[in-house]
Amino acid sequence: MDLQKSTNKLTKVKITFMRYPLNNFFSKTNLQQEFQIKNRWFLFSIFIFFSLRFFWIANFPMSNDEVYYWDWSRHLQLSYVDAPPFVAWMSFLGTLLLPGATGARFLIPFIHTFSTLFILFSAKKFATLNTKKFTNEMALSVLIFTQITPVFNLEGILLLPDATLLLGLSGALYFLLSAFNSCIKSVHELFSFKYALCFGFFLGIAALSKYHTFPIAVGFLIASLYLRYKIDKKIDIAFWITGILVSMLVASPVFIWNFQNNFASFHFQSQHGFAGFSLDFKSFFRYLLGSLFYLLPWFFILSIAFVNKFFAQPKKISSYYLLSILPFTILFLLISFSALGKQALPHWAMPGFYLLIPAIVNEWKPFTGTRIIAWKIYCTISLIISVIVPTAICTQSFNNLLIKTFIYFTGNASPLAQVFQWQTLQDELKNQLNIKLKTQPYPTNENCSSHYQIASLRWYWTAQMAFYFNNQPKIYNFDFTNTSFYSWRDPLYNLEGCKFIVLGSLNHYNEANLEKVMNIEYQEEFSLSPYDDNKIILIKGTMKSKEILNKVYEKNKREIRY
Incomplete structure (x- = not known):
């Protein structure tokens, strides 16, 4: 009997609680x-x-x-x-x-x-x-x-x-x-x-x-x-x-x-x-x-x-x-x-x-x-x-379904690249193209003549790779056509003789601008599945002299471009 009363009371409280917001x-x-x-x-x-x-x-x-x-x-x-x-x-x-x-x-x-x-x-x-x-x-x-x-x-x-x-x-x-x-x-x-x-x-x-x-x-x-x-x-x-x-x-x-x-x-x-x-x-x-x-x-x-x-x-x-x-x-x-x-x-x-x-x-x-x-x-x-x-976008299963839907109707998920490609970019470079990028914890020692560091060609590529790559490394930004925070953060004159792998969208690549600061030794174009329409470029090279780099750096700080 007591158990029945308790159950009825609990049910009443539950119904009252559920109806309360509507009331x-x-x-x-x-x-x-x-x-x-x-x-x-x-x-x-x-x-x-x-x-x-x-x-x-x-x-x-x-x-x-x-x-x-x-x-x-x-x-x-x-x-x-x-x-x-x-x-x-x-x-x-x-x-x-x-x-x-x-x-x-x-x-x-x-x-x-x-x-x-x-x-x-x-x-x-x-x-x-x-x-x-x-x-x-x-x-x-x-x-x-x-x-x-x-x-x-x-x-x-x-x-x-x-x-x-x-x-x-x-x-x-x-x-x-x-x-x-x-x-x-x-x-x-x-x-x-x-x-x-x-x-x-x-x-x-x-x-x-x-x-x-x-x-x-x-x-x-x-x-x-x-x-x-x-x-x-x-x-x-x-x-x-x-x-x-x-x-x-x-x-x-x-x-x-x-x-x-x-x-x-x-x-x-x-x-x-x-x-x-x-x-x-x-x-x-x-x-x-x-x-x-x-x-x-x-x-x-x-x-x-x-x-x-x-x-x-x-x-x-x-x-x-x-x-x-x-x-x-x-x-x-x-x-x-x-x-x-x-x-x-x-x-x-x-x-x-x-x-x-x-x-x-x-x-x-x-x-x-x-x-x-x-x-x-x-x-x-x-x-x-x-x-x-x-809530849906927070779940991996929904995001996978979204990517598969794009692939089904268009053949690839390129429109979703700016949202989803970053989380697995470093792994996919290794798995699909055997490109191994070694990353060190931030901040990186800039005495870097003995190993490759990583840079990109646009501010958001730089930031996304810095956030999602292993150890959240320092990624340099070699965009010399747009002013950004990186124009101040990265004193180029400290990078004399440094070796770099530059990774970014082909749409952002301006060879003449990059050659102002780097002796380009190798470059290739590719795309990563399922974002096949987004062409990516990888460039390897060595930074030029301190005098040249300082001129570019000072010009970037002086000329505000958007």
Whole structure:
């Protein structure tokens, strides 16, 4: 009898537990209640996604950009020509704890969770400023945007500068809103000094992550000055001087490195923007299609419609939402205009969309509004995409099936080479072509006249081989047509007389450029199955004199090319 009671009780608890999330996610009564951070459905959701991210970071294939930033972490600097240094510092700390992809990405799930909380608290601040109740539905909407929107989901997995950029921007927004919130009770009160310190600190973190911070900071400044003067006839000069000085102090490594290196990073970034601008609508449409894919069409349209509605009603310009909307607008228009004339990557504008989330969720009613069924479908699709797809790619059986599918329909898996060939490249060179590459642990002793070292012809080949080859060796980069981190890392004048095996894509090979630094002794072309369409070239040779190598090295550092 006691056993039967215990069984019934256990069954009841189990059914209640299984039904609980649905009751909380889709019950109008619960969704309209005021949100509490200790709500079990919220903590459970955060825990589940946080746990999933640790599975993903350990098993998701390392992208070209990720291994590039990982290679930065083995050669720490105040900053880098391609981007600010925070991503390298973050990877360095992670690899102190764990090896491989798990170590390189170890801090990303933590940073993503803190960014989510800052967005949640910012949304709550908007509700307070607008004298609204911050409901469970609003909190759930924050989770939908930050956890199951593809671009923000991936930025909680991958080793990219965007992770700490979003942390810095969301933290800066939260403390800026806190400063406004502190003045509600007394219109005569100035912004608090403590909020200026915190705002400046997080803005500095963002500036240590990506140069996107500058146009967003301008948006923060203009929106704040306008609202404070419009509402309270105040400007808060001390707040802004403090915030700007603190942010510059935190981001000072970037300025110091650039000062020491002829502002190379600033010149490099200008090549991404408007240098060589030529009207190209194809580039612009690719950028828009990419944005639709990154955010999914329903979230992209929702965001743009929200901003359009805001500016279409003059009375709303004085709304506190301007603190999110103006930074977004400045960044989005800047990137979009750039896309009209140059290749602009869709994820460049995503930090602006991220800052929109706290404002959007205060007005969006996906589960209590008029389009409940549609939004349930959209969110379910988003959840499937954001959970099933990364999980599938993390499994070897799925990847093998994907490769076999390509082989079945096209005869080879060449389109997948940049994702999957690196893991087995060294073994396949030996097994298929009897090319044995001996690799030594990083860093390599550069007194190398007695043995062959390895180099490549493009930055991502260099980084991928360094990450996946045995002992994670130092791979040199002999690309003299594009500026990269390796243009600074590898002083060519130290390589006089060194023997090299150069391995890379045939498409990247420029014989004249390589002959400037190397006496070529042997070369051959080949391909590796199943990536048969990707021609690879192997070159053996000996480096030229120190004088010649120094001229090439100094020219590479002086001429910024992208």
